[in-house]
Each structure stands twice: as structure tokens, then as C-alpha cells.
Amino acid sequence: MPEIILENITKMFGKTAAVDHLDLLIHSGDFITLLGPSGCGKTTTLRMIAGLETPTEGKITIGDRVVFSSEDGINIPPNKRDVGFLFQNYALWPHMTVYQNIAFGLENLKWSKPDIESRVAELLALLKIEPFSKRYPSELSGGQQQRVAIARTLAPNPKVLFLDEPLSNLDAKLRLEMRTELKRLHLSTKATFVYVTHDQLEAMTLSTKVCLMKNGIMQQYAPPLEVYSQPANLFAADFVGNPAMNFIDAKAACRPDGSVGLKADSFSGVFMPDEKFKLDCSDVVIGIRPEFIGIHDEFQPGLQGLDATVYSNMPSGMETTVKLKVGETILTSVIFRGVDYPVDKKVGISFLGDDILLFDKESGLKLVSGSLKTE
Amino acid sequence: MAKDQAKAPRMLFGNKVVVFFSKPANVILVVFFVLLCMLTLYPLLTLVSETFTVHAGRESIATGQKRGTLSLYSFKKLLFTLDDGGEQGYKSSTSWIQFYSPLFNTLSVSLLSSFLAILFGGVVAWLVTRTNIRFKKFISAVFVFPYIMPSWTLAMFWSNFFKNVNVGPGTSNGIMAAVFGIMMPEWFVYGFFPISMVLGLHYAPFAYILIGGILRNMDANLEEAASILKTPRWRIVSRITLPIVMPAMLSTLLLVFASTMSAYAVPVFLGSPVRYYVLSTKMMSLMSTYKGQGYIIASVMIIFGVVILAINQSFTGKRKSFTTVTGKSSQISLVNLKKANWPIALILMIVLVLLAILPLVSFALESVIIKAGDYSLSNMTLDFWIGRNLDYLDQGDANGILFSPKVLKALGNSLLLGISCAVIAGTCGVLVGYGIVKRRGTWLSGAVNNLSFFPYLLPSLAFGAIYLAMSGKLPFINGMFALILIGSVKYLPFASRSGINAMLQLSNEIEEAAVIVNVPWWKRMTRIIFPIQKSSFLSGYLLPFVSCMRELSLFTLLVPTSDTLLTTMLMQYSEKGWDQFGNAINLLIIIVVLIINFAVNKLTGASIDKGIGA
Numbered sequence: 001m002p003e004i005i006l007e008n009i010t011k012m013f014g015k016t017a018a019v020d021h022l023d024l025l026i027h028s029g030d031f032i033t034l035l036g037p038s039g040c041g042k043t044t045t046l047r048m049i050a051g052l053e054t055p056t057e058g059k060i061t062i063g064d065r066v067v068f069s070s071e072d073g074i075n076i077p078p079n080k081r082d083v084g085f086l087f088q089n090y091a092l093w094p095h096m097t098v099y100q101n102i103a104f105g106l107e108n109l110k111w112s113k114p115d116i117e118s119r120v121a122e123l124l125a126l127l128k129i130e131p132f133s134k135r136y137p138s139e140l141s142g143g144q145q146q147r148v149a150i151a152r153t154l155a156p157n158p159k160v161l162f163l164d165e166p167l168s169n170l171d172a173k174l175r176l177e178m179r180t181e182l183k184r185l186h187l188s189t190k191a192t193f194v195y196v197t198h199d200q201l202e203a204m205t206l207s208t209k210v211c212l213m214k215n216g217i218m219q220q221y222a223p224p225l226e227v228y229s230q231p232a233n234l235f236a237a238d239f240v241g242n243p244a245m246n247f248i249d250a251k252a253a254c255r256p257d258g259s260v261g262l263k264a265d266s267f268s269g270v271f272m273p274d275e276k277f278k279l280d281c282s283d284v285v286i287g288i289r290p291e292f293i294g295i296h297d298e299f300q301p302g303l304q305g306l307d308a309t310v311y312s313n314m315p316s317g318m319e320t321t322v323k324l325k326v327g328e329t330i331l332t333s334v335i336f337r338g339v340d341y342p343v344d345k346k347v348g349i350s351f352l353g354d355d356i357l358l359f360d361k362e363s364g365l366k367l368v369s370g371s372l373k374t375e
Numbered sequence: 376m377a378k379d380q381a382k383a384p385r386m387l388f389g390n391k392v393v394v395f396f397s398k399p400a401n402v403i404l405v406v407f408f409v410l411l412c413m414l415t416l417y418p419l420l421t422l423v424s425e426t427f428t429v430h431a432g433r434e435s436i437a438t439g440q441k442r443g444t445l446s447l448y449s450f451k452k453l454l455f456t457l458d459d460g461g462e463q464g465y466k467s468s469t470s471w472i473q474f475y476s477p478l479f480n481t482l483s484v485s486l487l488s489s490f491l492a493i494l495f496g497g498v499v500a501w502l503v504t505r506t507n508i509r510f511k512k513f514i515s516a517v518f519v520f521p522y523i524m525p526s527w528t529l530a531m532f533w534s535n536f537f538k539n540v541n542v543g544p545g546t547s548n549g550i551m552a553a554v555f556g557i558m559m560p561e562w563f564v565y566g567f568f569p570i571s572m573v574l575g576l577h578y579a580p581f582a583y584i585l586i587g588g589i590l591r592n593m594d595a596n597l598e599e600a601a602s603i604l605k606t607p608r609w610r611i612v613s614r615i616t617l618p619i620v621m622p623a624m625l626s627t628l629l630l631v632f633a634s635t636m637s638a639y640a641v642p643v644f645l646g647s648p649v650r651y652y653v654l655s656t657k658m659m660s661l662m663s664t665y666k667g668q669g670y671i672i673a674s675v676m677i678i679f680g681v682v683i684l685a686i687n688q689s690f691t692g693k694r695k696s697f698t699t700v701t702g703k704s705s706q707i708s709l710v711n712l713k714k715a716n717w718p719i720a721l722i723l724m725i726v727l728v729l730l731a732i733l734p735l736v737s738f739a740l741e742s743v744i745i746k747a748g749d750y751s752l753s754n755m756t757l758d759f760w761i762g763r764n765l766d767y768l769d770q771g772d773a774n775g776i777l778f779s780p781k782v783l784k785a786l787g788n789s790l791l792l793g794i795s796c797a798v799i800a801g802t803c804g805v806l807v808g809y810g811i812v813k814r815r816g817t818w819l820s821g822a823v824n825n826l827s828f829f830p831y832l833l834p835s836l837a838f839g840a841i842y843l844a845m846s847g848k849l850p851f852i853n854g855m856f857a858l859i860l861i862g863s864v865k866y867l868p869f870a871s872r873s874g875i876n877a878m879l880q881l882s883n884e885i886e887e888a889a890v891i892v893n894v895p896w897w898k899r900m901t902r903i904i905f906p907i908q909k910s911s912f913l914s915g916y917l918l919p920f921v922s923c924m925r926e927l928s929l930f931t932l933l934v935p936t937s938d939t940l941l942t943t944m945l946m947q948y949s950e951k952g953w954d955q956f957g958n959a960i961n962l963l964i965i966i967v968v969l970i971i972n973f974a975v976n977k978l979t980g981a982s983i984d985k986g987i988g989a
Contacts, residue, residue, distance in 0.1 A: 050603065052603075077602070078599070078602045079602050079603065079604070079605045079607070080605070083603060085599070085600065087596045087599070087600060088596075089596060091592065091594060091596035091597050091599070091600040091618070093597055093601075093618075094619060095619055095621075104604060104606075104614070105604030105605065106612070107602055108606050108607075109605060150606075152600075153603075155604075156604065156605070310728070
């Protein structure tokens with residue numbers, strides 16, 4: 001099973017770099033997501049690995065074969081790279097029936113007719129589209145077209161599968177359904193999946209590893225839960241997670257006992273880092289996930305906490321998002337039950353757990369995680 | 376309650392009419408439906424009735440009936456006189472000579488030339504849109520030259536270049552014979568072969584524009600998807616690209632077929648000298664003697680046109696809908712021609728120079744030599760351009776064309792005609808496009824759509840003939856007014872096509888957003904819709920202008936005198952053998968058209984090749 005290695009890959013469009021010196025190692029059987037806002041170079045990266053786009057510089061290896069190298073002048077065309085590609089707009093051939101669309105790739109591989117027939121039948125069953133085999137793409141709904149496109153891509157049993165925002169044209173319910181099926185397909189085909197999306201929820205739920213990109217530069221490459229709890233920098237912390245992380249500017253000063261004294265506009269506190277670290281700046285940003293802000297209906301003297309007022313309240317049944325005003329700062333909190341706080345209600349809040357983060361304000365890099373108590 | 380319901384329909388009818396006409400799109404459609412019926416269907420009926428009528432002159436003498444009498448004489452004479460006792464059986468019969476042989480010639484010329492045009496235009500379109508061929512900008516700019524130039528340009532160039540004293544009625548040698556001493560055989564200089572070649576080359580840019588538009592709009596992912604599935608390059612072209620663009624290609628083929636079928640100027644230049652007739656030239660010669668038979672030929676050409684439209688329509692709306700073809704195209708990866716790049720680019724450049732630039736050089740040359748056939752420097756003069764008091768030449772004009780009041784007047788008239796037709800047809804095209812797209816799917820919209828396309832299928836010459844016949848009954852149709860009217864109607868299809876395309880690309884919400892805040896209709900048109908699709912709409916203005924400037928056959932029957940327009944003047948000069956003035960005027964027309972095309976393109980981004988795009 002192949003392993004995909006990108007070394008120093010750069011793609012210039014005119015004078016702007018769409019992808020900037022990217023190094024990436026994808027293990028076989030991985031489900032990798034290239035995640036980032038639009039224009040961050042994720043689709044370009046995918047197309048370069050597939051061979052649909054030529055990098056300006058760098059080296060790409062799939063398995064034990066170098067498929068692109070600017071130094072050695074190697075550029076193997078897409079049809080010789082043994083990969084599958086699922087396009088965002090499906091790219092089904094309008095003049096062929098569903099059956100012909102799926103069978104076309106197998107004909108290219110010179111499969112025998114009975115083999116083709118049984119393989120297509122298998123895929124039609126797998127994707128639950130048997131009744132449509134004689135129809136043309138224009139006679140199918142979006143979700144059905146999507147399934148045909150997947151069947152066509154899977155037909156030749158590719159070892160590596162590239163998916164370019166395949167779910168973005170579907171409605172919310174279908175998207176959820178297809179997400180489940182993609183994850184199952186990944187397990188049953190045992191292929192390597194490289195998946196492009198701008199939807200952080202898709203990336204979180206589907207992948208074994210997320211490659212987060214911004215302006216052509218990789219920000220973090222880690223399993224989704226690690227990206228969530230230990231984001232490498234402010235961008236990663238902000239991009240992943242919904243509702244977004246709370247960021248509070250503060251002045252930091254080390255104390256003799258290893259803790260850090262923090263002074264923000266609306267409160268001051270003491271931060272206990274999980275591990276030893278060196279603080280070489282005084283301007284920091286405190287990052288707190290909404291679920292780590294606990295709300296107490298009444299301020300209890302024994303519990304360390306802050307006075308806050310409810311700014312707005314958005315219950316969704318399973319959980320409730322509460323916007324809180326502390327001094328002049330607005331914080332977002334999520335609690336996992338349905339509560340309907342009246343606006344302007346006075347409550348007490350505290351910071352829970354030891355996954356509170358400290359970032360260097362200037363470089364944006366994460367410094368350390370730990371717990372935070374107010375003083 | 377029941378009583379109210381029974382009453383309701385009658386009460387509502389008046390309301391329905393008011394509601395119907397409160398929508399500008401409906402008003403536009405109704406107005407244009409009526410107008411187009413009057414300007415296309417009524418003339419058509421006139422034409423049909425003329426075929427059953429005895430005309431003054433020979434027809435009247437032959438039948439012994441007064442003019443205006445109803446008679447089947449013309450039909451019998453033209454279509455059913457297959458044996459009138461000639462020595463060679465049917466081959467010497469009237470019907471064969473006057474009708475069946477020209478019909479056969481027309482069909483074979485049209486077939487070969489449209490095939491050539493599609494092949495040449497299609498290959499260049501593919502090279503420019505789908506490969507990394509060099510000099511793309513130059514190629515696509517120069518390739519449309521032959522289409523912008525008057526259709527007889529290449530024909531004139533062909534005969535300028537290849538004519539020699541051995542063939543046809545030629546009395547002088549062309550460049551090939553004079554300079555290189557090569558005498559080309561007659562089949563190469565006049566008749567079927569050169570007519571097909573020249574028409575094919577003239578319409579190749581047209582095919583290029585249409586097919587290029589399709590290829591540009593075709594989603595490159597469709598090809599990439601095949602590439603990923605290990606499809607060899609040739610198989611992608613043959614199994615994916617070609618089948619997907621096939622319906623559009625066929626429709627292009629039919630349009631080119633219809634255009635070549637009604638071509639007049641080229642067969643005149645390259646066929647008449649050796650008595651090789653096609654339907655259009657035959658019709659023109661019959662118009663002076665047997666009008667009824669001429670009108671029958673015009674009707675036959677129109678029937679062909681309508682059949683072609685019907686076939687074309689049956690291609691659309693099939694099961695294998697190709698609507699996805701116009702989908703969004705993301706990044707297109709171009710085919711790498713590798714080592715073939717330079718040779719292909721070079722060959723194409725040479726062909727383009729031969730086609731687009733050499734004719735201009737030849738016209739410039741022919742317009743400065745004093746004695747035909749002698750291309751030495753001592754035989755050259757600029758008198759035909761800027762000279763004064765040239766009485767010694769005895770060529771109809773005493774001044775070079777840039778100082779001749781006659782030529783300048785004609786230039787003014789041509790410009791006036793071109794601009795008027797462009798403004799009228801272009802504006803109507805925008806309105807028709809708006810109405811048709813807004814009410815898509817209704818009967819009225821479909822009817823206006825077909826009616827507005829209909830003039831395209833009427834051969835220019837036949838169309839001119841119809842209006843000539845009509846002007847007899849409606850005397851206010853004369854002079855410049857008649858020319859502007861017929862020009863506007865004839866070129867409406869170009870404008871309405873680009874209007875429809877422009878409107879189709881605009882989502883409904885854009886206008887609805889303005890309707891919600893109560894912006895009046897005319898303001899929505901002028902401030903929102905037109906500015907957004909400016910370049911598409913302007914192409915709808917540019918095409919009628921360019922077409923009018925270089926049009927001959929449409930106007931030739933309707934001009935008050937042959938001095939009225941540059942093109943008719945040119946035809947007169949070349950008939951009289953005043954070759955230098957003729958070539959100079961031809962060059963003048965081409966330069967004016969190219970300059971205006973270029974200026975409009977630079978100023979607004981509109982261009983010919985954006986106009987018709989499928």
C-alpha cells in the first residue's frame with residue numbers, strides 16, 4: 001500500500017504562491033483532510049498530487065515511485081499515477097448512462113466484459129443506485145449523481161483516492177448521510193483517502209489526520225482531536241471548533257512557584273501550566289474553548305469565579321450557547337443541556353479543566369496549556 | 376358561493392389582460408411577435424404569391440397572359456421541363472440547366488465547404504482552448520480576419536493570385552503566373568473546387584468562434600475525470616470531448632451549411648466566369664428575365680433553411696441533456712503538445728498569413744499598379760489613393776479614393792447604414808433576449824425565439840428580392856430607409872442570440888432584487904441588466920455593424936444607385952474592370968471594419984467571438 005510523500009512543494013500562479021514549500025507525509029490507509037479557508041491552496045495541493053496540476057518546484061512520491069520531481073524532470077501524467085479522483089461537481093459524462101459512466105474506466109484497463117458487468121453491479125449495489133443504471137446523469141438528483149461519481153471513482157479499486165469537496169453541493173441531511181458512508185467506504189476499501197474541505201466539522205469527523213492550511217502554508221498537521229485541544233497557533237485555534245474559541249488579551253508575568261500571573265482588562269488570574277515552559281514575552285492571548293467556561297446560577301462564595309451578565313442565550317435543545325459579558329469583554333460558553341437564561345441575568349463563571357491555552361500574541365504560536373483560576 | 380365561482384372567470388378575463396401586459400417582458404414579446412410577423416412572414420407570403428404570378432416581360436410573352444395573372448407557368452418551366460428535345464437528353468433541358476444542376480452544385484459546394492470549415496475551425500478551436508500552443512493571442516486575433524472581411528475578399532484574392540491567360544475569360548496573369556510562371560489548371564482557378572475552398576476558409580472562423588465557445592464552456596473536469604481513469608489522450612478526445620460537443624458541432628455544421636448555401640458573391644467571382652452556377656447566382660440571373668422562376672429558387676432556398684432549423688431544434692431537449700456543458704469550468708489543464716508545439720504553431724501561422732494577411736497585401740499591390748500583371752516598382756503609383764485630376768486613366772473617377780467626393784459619400788452612407796442597423800438590431804436584440812428568457816417555456820417566447828432567428832435562414836439575396844417585391848406594394852419602403860429596415864431585420868438573429876445568451880447567464884434574483892425596492896423597468900434595464908452583461912450585449916451591436924459594412928447581396932437589389940454604398944460601388948467597379956479603384960475600395964472597407972472592431976474591443980471588451988458563442 002502506497003505512502004504519499006510531498007517534499008518542498010511550491011506552486012506559483014504568476015507572482016503569488018498558491019502553495020508554499022509544503023512538506024507532507026501521508027501514511028497508507030490514512031484518511032487525510034486538507035482543511036482551510038477558500039484560497040488557501042488545498043485544492044491546488046490535491047490536484048498536484050493527482051497530476052492535474054504541475055508544481056513549480058519540489059518532489060512527490062507515491063508508494064515507491066517518484067511521480068514528480070522538478071530536479072530530475074520527472075512528471076508522470078495523471079492517467080499513470082494509479083489514483084482515483086472525486087470532483088466537486090461530480091464531472092459525470094452527460095452523454096453516457098450511469099452504467100457506462102462506471103464501466104468506462106474499467107474498459108480502459110481492458111477488463112473482460114463479464115468482469116466489468118459484475119464489478120459495476122457490485123458498485124451499484126454498494127452505493128444503492130441499482131435502479132438508475134440505465135439513466136443519464138441529467139435525470140438524477142444531486143445525491144444520486146454524487147453516488148454515481150463515487151462508484152465511478154471506486155470502480156478500478158484505486159489504492160489512493162482524492163476527494164475535492166465532494167459533499168459541498170449536497171443539502172445538510174444528505175451531507176450527513178454521505179459523510180457516514182464515506183467513512184465506512186474508507187474502512188471497507190482500505191485505500192488512502194486525501195480529502196479537501198473548508199468545513200472543519202467534516203474534517204473533524206472524518207479524518208485520521210488533518211492538514212490545516214492558510215495562504216499556501218501548512219499550519220498544523222495532526223489528528224483532529226489534537227488540532228482541537230492543542231492547536232499550534234491562533235489561526236488553528238480559531239478555525240477549528242464551533243462556536244469559536246474565546247480569546248482574551250492579557251499581560252503575563254512569571255511567579256517564583258512556576259505559575260504565571262495574568263492581567264486582562266476585565267479580570268486577573270493565575271495560570272498553572274501543565275509542563276515547564278519559558279515565558280519570554282509579556283503580551284499573551286488566553287484561549288478558552290466555550291465548553292471550559294462553567295456557569296453557576298448564583299455566585300457562591302467558596303468557588304473562585306467572576307461576576308458576569310447574560311448577554312444573549314441560544315438554546316438548541318441538546319446544548320445551549322450563552323454569550324456572557326464580563327466587564328467589557330464578551331465570552332462564549334456552551335453548556336450541555338437546554339437552559340433558557342433571561343437576558344441581563346447576573347451569574348458567576350469559572351474556567352474549567354486544564355486545557356486552557358496560552359499564545360504568544362506577537363507570533364501567534366501556542367506556548368503552553370494548563371488551568372486558570374481567577375484572583 | 377357557487378354563484379360567485381361561476382362569475383369569476385368572466386370577471387377575471389379583463390384583469391388577466393391587464394396583469395399580462397403589466398409585465399414588460401410580455402409587452403416586448405407581443406410587440407416583437409407582431410413586428411416580426413410583418414417583417415418576415417408577410418414578405419414570405421408575398422414571395423410565395425409571386426411564384427404563382429405572371430410577371431411583365433418574357434413571362435407575359437411566353438404565356439400570352441397579362442402580368443399579375445395567376446399561373447403555374449413558372450413551376451412547370453423551372454421544375455418539370457426535363458425533356459425539351461435537346462440532343463443530350465435531360466442534361467440539355469431547361470429544368471436541368473436552370474434548376475437541378477445549380478441545386479446539385481449548391482449542395483455539393485455547401486457540403487464540402489461546411490465540412491472544411493468545421494474541420495479547420497474545430498481543430499484551431501481545440502488547439503487554442505485546450506492545448507499550450509504558442510502564439511495563442513496572435514492566432515485567435517488573426518484567425519477571425521477572414522470572417523470580418525467581406526466574403527468576396529478571399530475569392531478576389533484567389534482569382535488575383537491564380538488567374539492566368541489559359542483559363543476562363545482571363546486576359547491577364549495573376550501573381551502566381553506573372554511572378555512564378557506557374558499556370559494553374561482551370562478546375563483550380565474557377566468552379567467547384569475554389570468556391571468550396573474559399574467558402575470553407577471564409578466560414579472556418581465562424582465555426583472556430585462557435586466551437587471555441589463550446590469548448591471554453593465545457594467543464595475541464597469531464598476530461599480530467601477520464602484522464603484519472605487511465606484513458607489515453609486520443610480516447611478522451613474521441614469518447615468524451617467529441618460526443619459532448621457533438622450536438623453543438625452539428626448545429627454549427629448546419630448553420631455553416633445554411634450560410635454557404637446562400638452565399639452569392641463568391642460563386643459570382645469564381646463560378647460565373649466559367650458558367651458554373653449555384654442556386655443563388657442562378658436566381659440573380661433569372662431575376663432580370665423570369666422573375667417567377669427566380670422567386671421559386673428563393674423559396675427552395677428558404678425551405679432548405681427552415682428544414683435545417685427544424686433539424687437543429689430536434690437536437691436540443693433530448694434525453695442525454697448536455698446542459699452540464701455550460702457549467703462552471705474550474706482550472707483548465709492544457710494538453711502539452713511538447714515537440715509538436717513549434718511545428719504546429721508555425722504551420723498555423725503560415726496558413727494564417729496566407730489567409731488573412733496576404734490578401735490585404737495583394738489588394739494593396741493591385742491598387743497601386745498602373746498596368747495589370749506588371750509588378751515592378753516603375754509600374755506603381757499612389758494616384759488611385761491620393762491622386763487628383765486623373766482623367767487620363769479613364770476609370771470613372773477623376774480623384775484618388777481618399778479625395779473622391781463620390782467615394783467619401785458612399786463611405787458616409789455605409790457608416791450611417793452600419794450604425795443605424797447596429798443600434799436598431801442591437802437594441803431589439805437586448806429586448807428580445809430579455810423577453811424570451813424571462814418568459815422561457817411559454818408558447819409566445821418560443822414563437823418569438825424562432826421568428827427572431829428566422830431571418831438568418833433567409834438567403835440575403837432572396838431576402839433583398841422579397842423586399843424589392845414588397846416595395847412595389849408599399850412605396851414608403853425605399854432608399855436608405857429600406858436598406859436600414861432590411862439590414863436591421865436580417866441581422867437581428869445575431870443580436871438576439873447574444874441577447875439571449877447574456878440574459879441566460881444572469882440569475883433572476885439580480886433583477887428581482889431591484890423589483891423589490893420598486894425600481895422601474897427601464898431603470899432596471901439601463902442601470903442593472905445592461906451594465907452587468909455589457910460586453911455580451913455590445914457584441915450584439917458589433918456584429919450587425921460589421922456585417923452591414925461588408926454586406927453586398929442583401930443590399931444590391933435595393934440600392935437607389937450603385938454609388939450609394941461602398942460595397943455596391945466596389946461591385947460596379949470590378950464589373951467594369953476598374954481593378955485599381957476596386958482593390959483600393961476593398962482595402963478601405965476592410966480597414967474601416969478592422970479599426971472599428973478593434974476600437975470597440977479595446978474600449979468595451981466586446982468582440983465578435985463573444986457574440987454568437989452557442
